[in-house]
Amino acid sequence: MNEMLFFAFRNKKLRIGLSIVLFFVFLGLFGPLISKYKDPLEYVGTGYQPPSKEFWLGTTTFGQDVFTQLVYGIRSSFLVGLIGGGLATLIGLIIGFFAGYEGGWIDELLMMITNILLVIPTLALLIILAAYLPYRGILVESIIIGFTAWPWTARAVRAQTLSLRVREFVNLARITGRSHLKIILYEIMPNMFSYVFMVFILQFGGAILAAVGLDFIGLGPTKGISIGLMMQNAVLWNAIQLGMWWWAIPPGLVITLIVGALYFMNTGLDEVFNPRLREM
Amino acid sequence: MLEVKNLKLYYKTLKGYVKAVDDVSFTVEDGELLGLAGESGCGKSTLGNGIVLLKPPMYYMGGEVYLDKQKLPIEDYEKMRNFRFTKVSIIPQYAMDALNPTRKIGKYIQEVLLSKGIEPESVINDLMERLTMVNLPERVLNMYPIELSGGMKQRMVMVISTLLNPSLLIADEITSALDVSSQKAVCLMIKDFKDAGIVKSLIFVTHDLSVLYQIADRIMIMYAGKIAEIGTTKQLIENPVHPYTRMLLNSLPEVGIRYTERLLKGIPGQPPQLLNPPTGCRFKDRCPFRGSECDEEPPLVKVEEHHVAYCWKVKANA
Amino acid sequence: MLEVKNLTKAYSVGPFGREKFYAVDNVTFEVGDNEIVSLIGESGSGKTTIGKMILRLTKPSSGKIFFNELDITTIKDIKEYYRHVQGVFQDPFSSYNPIFKIDRVFEMVREEFYPDKNQQSWRQEVARAIEDIGLNPPEILGKFPHQLSGGQLQRLLIARALLIKTKFLVADEIISMLDASTRIDVLNVLIKLKEKGLSVLFITHDLSLGYYTSDKTVILYRGSIMEYGDTVKVFKNTQHPYTKMLLTSVPTVQQKWEKSNISLHGRETPKGYCKFYDRCPFGDEKCKNVELVEVEENHKVACIKV
Numbered sequence: 019m020n021e022m023l024f025f026a027f028r029n030k031k032l033r034i035g036l037s038i039v040l041f042f043v044f045l046g047l048f049g050p051l052i053s054k055y056k057d058p059l060e061y062v063g064t065g066y067q068p069p070s071k072e073f074w075l076g077t078t079t080f081g082q083d084v085f086t087q088l089v090y091g092i093r094s095s096f097l098v099g100l101i102g103g104g105l106a107t108l109i110g111l112i113i114g115f116f117a118g119y120e121g122g123w124i125d126e127l128l129m130m131i132t133n134i135l136l137v138i139p140t141l142a143l144l145i146i147l148a149a150y151l152p153y154r155g156i157l158v159e160s161i162i163i164g165f166t167a168w169p170w171t172a173r174a175v176r177a178q179t180l181s182l183r184v185r186e187f188v189n190l191a192r193i194t195g196r197s198h199l200k201i202i203l204y205e206i207m208p209n210m211f212s213y214v215f216m217v218f219i220l221q222f223g224g225a226i227l228a229a230v231g232l233d234f235i236g237l238g239p240t241k242g243i244s245i246g247l248m249m250q251n252a253v254l255w256n257a258i259q260l261g262m263w264w265w266a267i268p269p270g271l272v273i274t275l276i277v278g279a280l281y282f283m284n285t286g287l288d289e290v291f292n293p294r295l296r297e298m
Numbered sequence: 299m300l301e302v303k304n305l306k307l308y309y310k311t312l313k314g315y316v317k318a319v320d321d322v323s324f325t326v327e328d329g330e331l332l333g334l335a336g337e338s339g340c341g342k343s344t345l346g347n348g349i350v351l352l353k354p355p356m357y358y359m360g361g362e363v364y365l366d367k368q369k370l371p372i373e374d375y376e377k378m379r380n381f382r383f384t385k386v387s388i389i390p391q392y393a394m395d396a397l398n399p400t401r402k403i404g405k406y407i408q409e410v411l412l413s414k415g416i417e418p419e420s421v422i423n424d425l426m427e428r429l430t431m432v433n434l435p436e437r438v439l440n441m442y443p444i445e446l447s448g449g450m451k452q453r454m455v456m457v458i459s460t461l462l463n464p465s466l467l468i469a470d471e472i473t474s475a476l477d478v479s480s481q482k483a484v485c486l487m488i489k490d491f492k493d494a495g496i497v498k499s500l501i502f503v504t505h506d507l508s509v510l511y512q513i514a515d516r517i518m519i520m521y522a523g524k525i526a527e528i529g530t531t532k533q534l535i536e537n538p539v540h541p542y543t544r545m546l547l548n549s550l551p552e553v554g555i556r557y558t559e560r561l562l563k564g565i566p567g568q569p570p571q572l573l574n575p576p577t578g579c580r581f582k583d584r585c586p587f588r589g590s591e592c593d594e595e596p597p598l599v600k601v602e603e604h605h606v607a608y609c610w611k612v613k614a615n616a
Numbered sequence: 617m618l619e620v621k622n623l624t625k626a627y628s629v630g631p632f633g634r635e636k637f638y639a640v641d642n643v644t645f646e647v648g649d650n651e652i653v654s655l656i657g658e659s660g661s662g663k664t665t666i667g668k669m670i671l672r673l674t675k676p677s678s679g680k681i682f683f684n685e686l687d688i689t690t691i692k693d694i695k696e697y698y699r700h701v702q703g704v705f706q707d708p709f710s711s712y713n714p715i716f717k718i719d720r721v722f723e724m725v726r727e728e729f730y731p732d733k734n735q736q737s738w739r740q741e742v743a744r745a746i747e748d749i750g751l752n753p754p755e756i757l758g759k760f761p762h763q764l765s766g767g768q769l770q771r772l773l774i775a776r777a778l779l780i781k782t783k784f785l786v787a788d789e790i791i792s793m794l795d796a797s798t799r800i801d802v803l804n805v806l807i808k809l810k811e812k813g814l815s816v817l818f819i820t821h822d823l824s825l826g827y828y829t830s831d832k833t834v835i836l837y838r839g840s841i842m843e844y845g846d847t848v849k850v851f852k853n854t855q856h857p858y859t860k861m862l863l864t865s866v867p868t869v870q871q872k873w874e875k876s877n878i879s880l881h882g883r884e885t886p887k888g889y890c891k892f893y894d895r896c897p898f899g900d901e902k903c904k905n906v907e908l909v910e911v912e913e914n915h916k917v918a919c920i921k922v
Contacts, residue, residue: 024312186710190721190773193671193703195695195728208715337795448659477658478821482865482873505796508867535869549800551828552868553851557807562828564804565797568765 031286038279049089058087058243076264079255091245102225105164110171118179136169148237212291223280300326305361307348318344320523331500333514340520346503350388387464391471394451397443404439428457449480467497489513522580529605540607619646623679641839652816654826657836702777706789708769712761745775767798838891845915855917
C-alpha cells in the first residue's frame, strides 16, 4: 500500500492530472461562495460586457454574470459525473461480476442484455428518454446517463472476473466451502480494486461529456445552469460571431481541461497499479 | 569460445541493488556444452540473459566478456545488435510463447532475417536442412504457431535462433515447460546442433542436473549469485566437492529409489536475499560444515584438472 | 477410501459442437486407506481434470466417484465432503490471495469449519499444524505470500488440510514449481502424514518422484489408463509400450539416454482404438477396444500386445 502511494506521488501524469481536477473541484465548491452574485440566471448588469472588475468573465447577452454561471455549472457537471458515473460503474460492476463468476445461462442472459444496450445508439436513447420526461433536473439527467453507460463497464468487469475466477486462490476458497457471494466479495473484488477505480474515473469523465452533449442540444435540465447549457446559449445567441469570447470559450475550455485531466490521471494510475509499467 | 571475467550484473530496485550475478568468471571452449545449473534466484538466468540481452532493470556493474577473443559490449544494448543472432544467440525461457501468433512461421522467419539485413533466399537451404534435423516437416513454415504443440514450437525456436550459425548459443530453461518425451528430443537435438558445428559452443541453463548429466560436457553450479563449483560432467557427478553440490545431488530422486529404502534429504533453509547478501560464503547459513573462516570470501580451489570449487572446506589435490 | 469408476469428462468441440473431445475417458482406479497413489501423465493426459472432478470443482460427464463407498454426488452439503477431501494445487503463489496475509487462509478454515471454536485454542491448533509440517510459526504467521518461499507456501497448504482433519488429499503437481532442494522436504511431509493416516492422490508428470513416494501408480495417456498397479511392479516389470517409453525418456544421473525412434508427431488414432496408437511402434488393426487386463497380482495393463 505504501509502495503504491510512493509511486502515486512520483508519477508526473497523476500529479498534473490530479492537480487540474482538484483545482476545478475547489472552483466548483468555493467559486459560488466568492462570486459576487448568487444567482447565475439573474440579470445583474448590462449585456455584452467583456471581463471587468465588476464581472470577472464578463456578461452574457442578457446581462448574466458569466463567472457565476461557470462556477455553478462546474458544480452541476461534477454532480452529474459523480451520480451518473457512479451509477454506471455500480450497475456495470454488479452485472459484470455475476455474469463472469456464475457463467452458464446467467452469463448468457446478462450478456444478451448488455449487448443489446451496447448496440442501441446511446445518444438516440438519451434523446428519446430525455424528450419524454416533462421535468428534467440534474438528478434525473444523471440517472438516465448512468443507466445507459454501464454496458461497457459490465463487459470489462466480466472479462476481469473470468480471468480471476480461474486463479487457484478462488479454487482454494471453493474447496473451503465458501459461498459464491463471499468469494466474489472477498476474493475477487479486492483484486479488482485498481481496475474498478480506473473504470470509475473513465465513467466520471464520460458522464460529464454525455451531460454536456445532452445540454447542448437542448435536452438538459429544464431549470438551473450547467456548462453544456452555457455552451448552448452561447451558440444560440451568436456569442462567437459577436466576438464575445469570454462567454464562448471558457465553458468549452473548462470541460476539455476537466475531462482531459481525468483521462490523463488514468494513464498515470495505470502505471501506479501495474508494477510492470513503472520505470525504474 | 567465451571468456567471462569478474562479471557483475545487478538489478536496480526501489530498495537498492540486488546482486544477482556477483563477480563470476568462467570460460566455454569451442565445441563445448556448458551446463549452468542452480536453483531459482542463483543468477543463472540473469547471467545467460545478461550476456545477450542486458537492459534495465538489469545493470552492468563490472567485468568483461570476450567472444572469440573479441570484447562484447554487453553494457550497450544498441551496440550488441551487431552481435545478436549472428555471433551470439539466445533461446529465452518461454521462447515458444514468443512466436508471433498472427504470423505464419515462414513469414515470421522472413521478417526476422530482413530486419538483420539478410536475404531470406540465401539461407533457405540451411533452413530446410535444420528443419529435417529437428524432425519438423516443411509444411510447418506455412502454419501458425497455435497449430503446433509445445515441443514443436520449442524446436522451431531452436532452428530460428541458430539459423545464422552463431558462435555461442545460450539456451535458458528451454525444456522446463515440456513433457518428458519432448524434453529428451529437444535436448538431444540441441546437442546434435553443437556436434554438427552449427553452433560452436553452448550454454545450457537449467535447474535439472539429470538433464545436464545427459548432454553437458562441463557443468557449472551457481548459488546466490556466485559460482560454487565447475567441472566436467563426470567429475561433478562422481566427485562433487562443494557442500551445496553434494547436498543437491543427494536430494535428487531417481527411479529406483523409494523412501522406504533411502529417505532423501533436502537442504533446510533458503538462499539468502541478494539485496544485502551475507559477507563471505553465501552458502554458510545452510552448510553443515560451516566454520569461522566462512565469513571470508571463499578462495578458488583447484580440485583436479578442469575441476574447481569456491570453498574453504575443500582441499586442493594435484 | 476413494474409488473412481468409469469416470469420463467430455467437451463439445468442432463446428456446432458436434464432436466430442474426451479429456478423461472411462477411468477406473482406487485409493485405499493410508495409501499414496501417483497419477502420472504428460500434459493432455487428463490428470488435472481427474483431480478437479474429485475435488468437485468440475462435474463429470459420466461415471461415478465413491468416497468410503458413498457416491459423492449424493452428499448434498458440500462442506461435509470437503471435511474429508482436500486439495493442494500447483502454483503456490497463485493459491494465496496476494493482498491478504497468509493467516487468512487459516482464518477461512475456522470460519467455515469451526465457527464455534474460540480464537485462543484455534491459534494453538494452527501453531501445532505449522510445526507438524516442519516450519516455525513465529517466522510464518503475519507474513504476506510474496514474503515466503514456494516451499513454505506449499507446506502451509498441507497444514491447512491437516487443520480440516482431512483424510484424503489431492496433490496436483504440488512440487513442480519448487526448487530441487525443497521438493524433497515437501514430499517427506506427505510421507510422514501418510503414516499417520492420510491418503494422497499424487498427480505429477515426474516419474522419479512418483516412484519415490507412492505405493500404487496409474499411468495415464490422453485420458485413458495405460498401466496401473503396485509402483515397484509397474516400474520394474513394465509392460506397456508407453510406460517403457516414459522410462527411457526420464533423465537420470545413473545412465545416459539411448537414442530411440519414437516419433513425436503421430498418426491419427481412429475411434475406439487404444489412445497410444498414434505413437506406438507396435500399433496395428488389432488395437481396438483395449481393456485393462491383470498381468500379475496388483498390476494391470491396457495393451493387447502384452
